[in-house]
Amino acid sequence: MKFLRLLILALLAFYAFAQSNAPTANGKLRRDALGRPDLSGIWQAIGVSLFGETGEVRPGEGRASTWGPPPGPPPYQDWALKKSRELAADDRNDPTVHCRMAGTPRITGIPVPFEIAQTAKKTYILYESNHIFRIIPTDGRPHPSSDELDPSYMGDSIGRWDGDTFVVDVTGFNDKTWLPGFGHFHSDALHVTERYTLQPNDTILYEAAMEDAKVFTKPWQYRLILRHPPRDERIMEAECQENNQDLQHIVPDPKR
Amino acid sequence: MDHPIDGGGIAYTEVRNMRLLVLGVLLAMAPYAFAHHSFGAEYDSAKPITLTGVVTKIDWSNPHVYIYLDVKGDNGQVVNWALEGHPPNTLRRTGWTRSALKENDTITVTGWMSKDGSNRIAGREVTLPDGKKLFLGPPAQ
Numbered sequence: 001m002k003f004l005r006l007l008i009l010a011l012l013a014f015y016a017f018a019q020s021n022a023p024t025a026n027g028k029l030r031r032d033a034l035g036r037p038d039l040s041g042i043w044q045a046i047g048v049s050l051f052g053e054t055g056e057v058r059p060g061e062g063r064a065s066t067w068g069p070p071p072g073p074p075p076y077q078d079w080a081l082k083k084s085r086e087l088a089a090d091d092r093n094d095p096t097v098h099c100r101m102a103g104t105p106r107i108t109g110i111p112v113p114f115e116i117a118q119t120a121k122k123t124y125i126l127y128e129s130n131h132i133f134r135i136i137p138t139d140g141r142p143h144p145s146s147d148e149l150d151p152s153y154m155g156d157s158i159g160r161w162d163g164d165t166f167v168v169d170v171t172g173f174n175d176k177t178w179l180p181g182f183g184h185f186h187s188d189a190l191h192v193t194e195r196y197t198l199q200p201n202d203t204i205l206y207e208a209a210m211e212d213a214k215v216f217t218k219p220w221q222y223r224l225i226l227r228h229p230p231r232d233e234r235i236m237e238a239e240c241q242e243n244n245q246d247l248q249h250i251v252p253d254p255k256r
Numbered sequence: 257m258d259h260p261i262d263g264g265g266i267a268y269t270e271v272r273n274m275r276l277l278v279l280g281v282l283l284a285m286a287p288y289a290f291a292h293h294s295f296g297a298e299y300d301s302a303k304p305i306t307l308t309g310v311v312t313k314i315d316w317s318n319p320h321v322y323i324y325l326d327v328k329g330d331n332g333q334v335v336n337w338a339l340e341g342h343p344p345n346t347l348r349r350t351g352w353t354r355s356a357l358k359e360n361d362t363i364t365v366t367g368w369m370s371k372d373g374s375n376r377i378a379g380r381e382v383t384l385p386d387g388k389k390l391f392l393g394p395p396a397q
Contacts, residue, residue, distance in 0.1 A: 048342065049349035053391055091297035099319065112345065128345065182294070229349070236345045240292070243317035245340075250297045251371040 027200040029164065032118055037164050037198040040118045042233045043226040045206070047111025050229055074184055080215040088183025090252040095177055097247065099240035101132050101153040103177025104170050104192050105208035109224055115235050116196075123159055123166070128235045136168055143171055151188055153177050166196040179210060180222050187214035196226075203227050292319040292343070294397065295368075299378040301396035303369040307337055307377070311361045316344050316354070321392070323357065323379065325365065339365055339379035341392035351390055361385050368396050 032038040044050045076084055087093040096102050102110055107127055114127040121139040136159040143149065143156050151174035159168045170192040178184050195207040204226035211219045295301065309327035321341040326334050341347060357363070363384060367377035379392035 047346070048391075048394065049346050053350075091293050094293070097293050112343075231349070233349070236348070238318055238343060238345055240319045242319075243315055243322065244292075244319055245322070245338075246293050246298060246319070249370060249372050249374060249376060250293065253296060 029198050029200060030202065034120060036118070036161055037166070038118060039116045039123070039166060039196055039198060039204065042113050042115050042229055042235070043204060044111070044113040044229050045109050045224040045226055049113075050111070050227060072181070074179060074181075074210070074215075074220040075217045076215055077217055080185075084183040084185060086183075087185060089254050091250045092247060092252075093183070097244075097250070099130065099244055100176065101130055103153050103173070103179070104134075104155050104157075105194060105206075105210070105222060106178055106180050107132060107154070108194075108206055108208070108226070109180050109222075112238065113229050113233050113235060126235055128238050130240050131238065143169070146172075151175075155190070155192065162195075164197065168192075168194040168196070170194065179220070180208075185215070186210070186212050189214045295378060295394065296397055298340075298370055298372070298376075299368045299396070300371050301368055304366065304396070305369050305377055306364065306366050308362065308364040309337065311357060311359050311363060312336060314357060314359065318343050321347060323363075323365075323382075323392070325363070335375055338374075338376045339367060339382075339392060340376060341379045342394070347390075347392070356384060356388075356390065357382070365392065367393070 030038045032040070073081060073084060091097050096106075096110075101107070107114075107129060110127070110129045112128040114125055114129075117124040117126065121137065123136045123138060125134040125136070127133065132154060134154055134157050136157040138159040138161070140160075141158065143158055149156055149172040152172060153174060153176060155170040156172035157168050157170045159166060161167070171190075173186070173188055173190045173192075175186060175188045175190075177186070179186055179190075189212050191211045193209045193211075195205075195209075197205040197207075199205060205223065206226050207221065207223040209219055209221050210216075307325060307327050309325040311323060312326050313322075313324040315322040315324075321344055323339040323341065325337045325339060327337055328334050342350070361384070363382055365377070365379050365382045367379045370376040370378075378394075378396070380395065381389055382392050383389050
């Protein structure tokens with residue numbers, strides 16, 4: 001019984017500690033006029049302007065659960081894993097080094113902020129990176145038919161609410177972007193399901209499920225914690241082509 | 257560890273794979289590099305360098321800021337070096353202002369040399385004429 005009491009005390013202490021990391025009063029979620037969790041605001045997953053030079057999470061925001069290097073290889077088919085490793089050996093293969101749009105969901109982990117603007121029938125995401133935007137209808141409309149849908153870098157997004165989680169179905173991709181990480185190519189069969197779940201401490205748990213029957217053996221998932229930048233940021237201009245000297249100086253690395 | 261262009265995060269094929277989650281948390285403690293390309297693609301972390309010289313040009317540009325510096329070598333010959341840094345928006349958010357640095361300022365910069373032998377370095381920390389220090393780019397990977 002003594003052990004059980006200690007165990008309960010330890011669990012209560014842990015619970016109290018976990019709660020202390022949630023600064024929002026009463027643990028209530030911020031909500032919009034329609035009663036939905038309000039995702040509006042400036043968000044960022046990683047980067048020196050968010051975490052500082054030492055990479056530390058600011059006090060009161062919990063552990064540094066998710067930032068740093070990109071994840072390991074997706075569950076590729078054998079041929080695709082080989083191709084991915086070949087691509088990874090040379091940074092010049094990376095579409096973003098050529099200043100192309102980062103694609104969905106890789107864009108979410110680019111280390112610069114983006115703004116979510118949630119309205120009654122559409123949610124907008126304005127990314128600082130390359131000034132990319134996404135318009136996500138939430139009025140119940142379906143994706144355009146495949147005949148009407150031109151393959152695109154960021155895909156076609158349709159949003160809906162699953163309880164308190166904003167779910168975005170993204171399809172209609174081209175095969176010119178990479179998934180999170182390095183050398184992680186995909187095909188035009190990519191289908192992404194993003195889940196944005198506002199947390200009581202005013203962070204967002206971002207989850208992206210990626211399916212691609214042409215290159216994967218099973219779905220792959222990726223997640224990030226999105227945080228507000230430390231200052232009252234505005235999304236600024238960022239034109240990537242302006243002075244891109246890197247292509248001339250990159251040295252391939254077969255060990256990568 | 258050498259490819260931190262983007263992504264920070266945990267990949268998991270099964271949510272219950274705690275070992276992978278723990279690994280992700282450990283990896284999460286690693287430093288971060290340039291937003292646009294990986295550090296190791298262009299720069300050699302085994303070749304740190306410190307330069308002192310006169311600023312000849314400042315490209316407050318994307319995807320990277322470049323500061324050009326005339327540095328006099330031991331033989332008296334002046335060589336112009338390019339210092340690569342974070343993009344302008346990131347520098348603005350980490351303490352740089354437009355007036356922080358001007359042409360003809362004498363500065364000292366630490367960084368790492370390029371792999372291709374050109375006179376380029378990944379700039380890390382700049383010491384301004386008034387002694388103030390500002391980070392220009394990420395630590396070596």
